[in-house]
Amino acid sequence: MDVLTKFLNSISYKFPKGYPEMDNNQDVLLLYEEFQKIGINLNEMLSSEAVKAQDILKQEFDLKDNNFLNKSSTSFKVLMDDSERRDFLKKASGLNDFEFELKGTSSIGRLKYHPEGQKTPILIYVKPSNVQGLGSAGKQNEDNFIRNINEKIAEAGGMVDIDIVTPNSETLVTKGVTEVRDSSKGGAGKGAKSDAQFISNGKVIQNISLKKEEGFRWATVRSDPSFIPFIKTFMERTLNDQIKGLKLKLNQDAPGEKYLMYNDMGERVTMIVIDDFPEGFEERVIFGPETPKTVVIKGTFSKDDKDFKLNNNKITVQASGIYRELQDIKDTGQEPIFVIAQHVNMPNGLDFRLYSADKTKLGPRSKGIKLSYNDIM
Numbered sequence: 001m002d003v004l005t006k007f008l009n010s011i012s013y014k015f016p017k018g019y020p021e022m023d024n025n026q027d028v029l030l031l032y033e034e035f036q037k038i039g040i041n042l043n044e045m046l047s048s049e050a051v052k053a054q055d056i057l058k059q060e061f062d063l064k065d066n067n068f069l070n071k072s073s074t075s076f077k078v079l080m081d082d083s084e085r086r087d088f089l090k091k092a093s094g095l096n097d098f099e100f101e102l103k104g105t106s107s108i109g110r111l112k113y114h115p116e117g118q119k120t121p122i123l124i125y126v127k128p129s130n131v132q133g134l135g136s137a138g139k140q141n142e143d144n145f146i147r148n149i150n151e152k153i154a155e156a157g158g159m160v161d162i163d164i165v166t167p168n169s170e171t172l173v174t175k176g177v178t179e180v181r182d183s184s185k186g187g188a189g190k191g192a193k194s195d196a197q198f199i200s201n202g203k204v205i206q207n208i209s210l211k212k213e214e215g216f217r218w219a220t221v222r223s224d225p226s227f228i229p230f231i232k233t234f235m236e237r238t239l240n241d242q243i244k245g246l247k248l249k250l251n252q253d254a255p256g257e258k259y260l261m262y263n264d265m266g267e268r269v270t271m272i273v274i275d276d277f278p279e280g281f282e283e284r285v286i287f288g289p290e291t292p293k294t295v296v297i298k299g300t301f302s303k304d305d306k307d308f309k310l311n312n313n314k315i316t317v318q319a320s321g322i323y324r325e326l327q328d329i330k331d332t333g334q335e336p337i338f339v340i341a342q343h344v345n346m347p348n349g350l351d352f353r354l355y356s357a358d359k360t361k362l363g364p365r366s367k368g369i370k371l372s373y374n375d376i377m
Contacts, residue, residue, distance in 0.1 A: 014151060030147075089126055148305050165317070181199055217359075235248075246369070247261070276372055278373065339360060
């Protein structure tokens with residue numbers, strides 16, 4: 001066994017699949033960090049010109065190291081919120097030696113850094129962080145949860161009891177856990193809501209859905225059969241000016257048939273809150289159909305292990321909420337509320353989602369409006 005194989009085997013437990021997937025940017029980032037611990041800096045593979053391009057972007061846009069992911073010696077990705085990408089491309093293309101070009105694999109184009117006299121241009125791709133697995137609030141949180149527990153399991157010798165506890169003394173106890181898996185890579189079926197699976201000797205003994213503390217999305221429902229009739233009626237009636245206080249106008253700056261929302265005064269509307277949607281969908285969209293039944297854990301978990309304590313063979317995880325039944329969610333501000341939001345990458349330029357109630361509050365400067373279910377149906 002060569003030295004590299006031994007090294008990869010020694011850190012394999014830190015990756016959800018037991019090895020780094022090179023098309024998974026979160027795995028690649030973790031691999032970079034592990035190499036740095038032993039004095040090998042893979043970022044040094046970047047050419048000096050590419051390093052200079054990154055330094056300029058860091059200075060101009062207050063970007064950090066974790067906003068960059070290297071593709072090759074002469075190309076890299078800049079990771080940011082999807083809503084900021086086009087504005088970033090526009091502003092960055094105005095910098096000296098940076099040029100926008102509608103080429104490459106991205107539908108919104110890319111940047112080229114090519115100072116006069118430089119032989120090879122540096123290609124820069126601006127990608128949404130929530131797709132890349134780096135900087136995505138939800139995915140990063142899941143990775144932190146899974147990786148930290150698996151590290152503690154390895155430290156304990158391969159089997160532990162896990163106690164998830166909250167400040168109000170709620171506790172979820174799972175005994176005999178030998179591994180935590182990413183549900184998306186562990187065979188979760190259609191409609192599944194779990195993000196992590198507690199495994200005991202190869203068998204799933206607990207499904208966990210993870211939600212960050214700072215408000216979250218329960219589900220995207222644009223393709224959910226239960227919501228399609230409502231969505232279809234909304235589009236038809238709005239395009240025919242049949243919904244009071246709301247108009248759709250074609251977005252001239254976006255490819256395809258994408259729309260922007262406006263109120264009667266011609267002001268942009270970016271979110272519609274419908275808080276009286278008929279009940280009956282909640283159990284399915286929150287807990288899903290999995291067996292064992294999924295438990296929702298609310299908590300923002302750090303990259304380090306401060307939220308995860310190992311004592312003998314028990315891991316204690318600090319969370320802020322545990323939801324086993326719909327009753328647990330009532331009057332917490334986490335109730336699912338139907339929202340229509342602008343999203344340029346979605347069909348028609350709109351997305352149909354269920355947010356937690358505390359994320360749908362409309363302040364005085366908000367560009368959101370409230371409509372009743374009956375206004376539409």
